[in-house]
Structure formats: structure tokens, C-alpha cells
Amino acid sequence: MDPVLVATDLSARSDRAVTRAAHVAKARGAELHILHVADDDLPAAILQRRSEEAEAVLATMVEGTDALAGLSPKLHVEVGDIAPLVAKTANAAEAGLIVLGSHRGRGLGELLGAPTLTRIMRAVERPILIAVGRPDKAYGKVMVGWDHSSASRKAFDLARDVAPEAAVELLHAWHDPYLAGPYGFDMGAVSSAAGREWADQMRDAVKELQMDGATVTGEAAVGAPAPALLRHAEETSADLIAVGRHARSGVARFLLGETAIRAAMHATCDVLIAPPV
Numbered sequence: 001m002d003p004v005l006v007a008t009d010l011s012a013r014s015d016r017a018v019t020r021a022a023h024v025a026k027a028r029g030a031e032l033h034i035l036h037v038a039d040d041d042l043p044a045a046i047l048q049r050r051s052e053e054a055e056a057v058l059a060t061m062v063e064g065t066d067a068l069a070g071l072s073p074k075l076h077v078e079v080g081d082i083a084p085l086v087a088k089t090a091n092a093a094e095a096g097l098i099v100l101g102s103h104r105g106r107g108l109g110e111l112l113g114a115p116t117l118t119r120i121m122r123a124v125e126r127p128i129l130i131a132v133g134r135p136d137k138a139y140g141k142v143m144v145g146w147d148h149s150s151a152s153r154k155a156f157d158l159a160r161d162v163a164p165e166a167a168v169e170l171l172h173a174w175h176d177p178y179l180a181g182p183y184g185f186d187m188g189a190v191s192s193a194a195g196r197e198w199a200d201q202m203r204d205a206v207k208e209l210q211m212d213g214a215t216v217t218g219e220a221a222v223g224a225p226a227p228a229l230l231r232h233a234e235e236t237s238a239d240l241i242a243v244g245r246h247a248r249s250g251v252a253r254f255l256l257g258e259t260a261i262r263a264a265m266h267a268t269c270d271v272l273i274a275p276p277v
Contacts, residue, residue: 001028001029001030001096002030002094002095002096003025003031003094004024004028004031004032004096004097005032005090005093005095005097005098006021006022006035006099007035007037007082007086007099007100008034008036008101009036009101010036010054010061016131016132016133016134016135017099017100017101017131018034018099019065019067019131019135020099020129020270021034021097021129022065022067022068023067023136023138024097024129025073026067026071030096031073032073032074033073033074033075033076033093033095034058034073034074034075034076035076035077035078035089036054037077037078037080037082037085038078038079040079051077055075055077058075059075067135067136074093076089082116082120083116083123084123086098086120086123086124087120087124090124091124096126096127097126097127097128097162098120098127098128098129099128099131100120100128100131101130115261115265117130117261117264117265118261121261124275125275125276127272127274127275129270129271129273130264130270130272131270132267132268132269132270132271133268137239138163138166139162139163139165140166140167140239141166141167141168141238141240142159142163142168142238142240142241143233143236143238143240143241143242144159144168144169144171144242144243145171145173145229145241145244145259145263146170146205147172147225148201148205149244149246150244151246151276152170152243152244154244154274154277155243155272156168156242157274158274159242159272160214162240162272163240168214168215169216169236169238170202170205170209170217171218171229171232172198172201172219172220173222173223174198198220199220202218202219202220205218206218226258226262226263226266229243229259229263233267233268234268234269238269239270240270240271240272241263241270241271242271242272242273243259243260243271243272243274244260244274245260245273245276246277260273
């Protein structure tokens with residue numbers, strides 16, 4: 001199986017990412033790579049010491065973490081900008097999955113610039129898993145953002161690969177500001193014809209996807225995709241959200257990637273982001 005790469009800033013939040021990556025690598029029989037990127041905005045002497053300290057911390061982590069036992073992960077310490085270095089390391093390792101810790105805001109600089117996750121998504125076209133929930137617990141239910149496209153099918157296939165034993169629910173969110181209520185969830189405003197069309201399309205999708213033995217159900221909601229996914233995942237106790245990205249450029253790519261970014265930033269469970277198709 002393709003290797004798994006996890007990026008860590010050596011914080012407790014990133015510990016979850018490392019543990020989840022270890023479990024995924026073990027389950028897939030894959031090689032594990034652990035990457036730490038040191039900020040290069042420091043004097044050379046201090047930067048050298050920080051890099052050496054990071055190498056020592058990573059080595060201690062491997063020795064003291066049960067989940068890493070038997071994996072013999074390859075350790076990487078790099079200096080510079082995290083987004084291109086994650087891409088460089090992932091490409092060199094031919095990683096099939098990149099695991100990251102949950103987002104941490106960086107104040108005004110983060111507000112004015114692109115968030116780290118956005119920059120990583122722009123730099124790599126590989127699956128990304130954002131680890132938020134309990135990393136020692138197997139996934140039990142996956143919520144897949146579904147729009148009947150090849151991108152959402154790729155998200156479904158990726159979710160089945162990462163969580164093969166989990167039940168899957170497809171959620172199709174349709175946004176129409178003229179029909180939706182003030183919060184985008186006024187189901188009563190949807191015409192019966194639209195409701196029947198949704199139901200028919202979802203029924204066909206569920207039937208097709210169940211052919212590989214998966215437990216698949218479908219649901220439709222009115223509202224913007226990201227809020228609908230987040231709300232429904234929380235209401236149904238999903239522990240993984242899977243979303244796809246469309247291969248577009250410019251403004252279209254930004255808008256279509258917004259669902260993945262918003263889900264990753266605000267979800268209370270793990271988020272799996274399929275690469276563009």
C-alpha cells in the first residue's frame with residue numbers, strides 16, 4: 001500500500017494526528033513517514049538547535065508511543081514553509097495519504113494570508129485527513145458530501161479505503177437562496193417535484209454503491225454544503241466527514257474547495273479530503 005505521511009508540530013493536537021496516521025498505516029500495511037517543519041524565521045544558530053531538538057523529540061515519540069510500535073516510521077525534519085515542504089516530502093515518499101492535526105489560528109497574519117490548510121491543499125493533490133476526534137477509536141460512521149459528481153464518488157471510495165468497516169451516509173445539500181429559509185434549512189420550501197427528483201437520484205446512488213458490500217444510506221438537505229454537512233454529521237454522531245474537490249482553476253476552484261476547507265476548519269470530527277479529479 002502507498003505510504004502514509006503525517007505532519008506534526010509536536011503539540012498535543014498533533015499527537016492525535018500521529019496516532020491516527022499510525023493506526024491507518026498499520027491497517028493498510030503501509031510505511032509511515034513523520035514530518036516536522038521548523039520555522040526558518042530564526043537566527044541560524046537557534047534554528048540548528050531547534051532542528052536537533054525536534055529530531056530528539058520525534059525519536060522519543062516513536063519509542064514511547066504504543067501505536068507506533070512495530071512501524072519503524074521514517075522521520076523528517078525540514079526548515080522553511082510548511083505547505084511546499086509537505087508537498088515535497090509527500091511526493092518523495094509517494095504518499096497515498098497525508099494526515100494533519102486540527103487547524104490552529106495564527107492571529108492577524110492568518111487572517112490576512114491563506115490559512116495553512118488552504119496552502120497545503122493548493123500545493124498537493126493527494127488525499128488529506130484532518131485528525132480531530134479520538135485517534136484510538138475505529139471509524140464507525142462516515143458522512144460523505146454527495147453531489148452525484150466524480151469528485152464525490154472519489155470521496156466515497158477514499159472513505160471506504162480509510163474506514164472499510166464504517167457505515168456510510170451520503171448527504172446531498174442543495175443551496176437555493178430563494179427557497180431556503182434564513183438559515184438555509186427550510187425543507188418545507190422545497191417543491192414536491194424537486195423532492196422526488198432528489199429521492200430518485202439518491203436511491204440510484206445508494207443502490208450502486210451498495211454493490212461492493214458497503215452499508216450505505218442517503219439523505220438530502222437544503223442549504224449550503226458545508227453548514228449542512230457539519231450540522232448533519234453532529235446530529236448523527238458521524239466520526240468522519242469525507243468530501244471531494246473539483247479540478248477547476250481560479251475563482252471556480254476556490255469556491256468549490258470552500259466546502260472542504262470549512263468542514264476541515266469547523267468540524268468536531270475527522271475530515272477526509274479527496275484530491276481533485
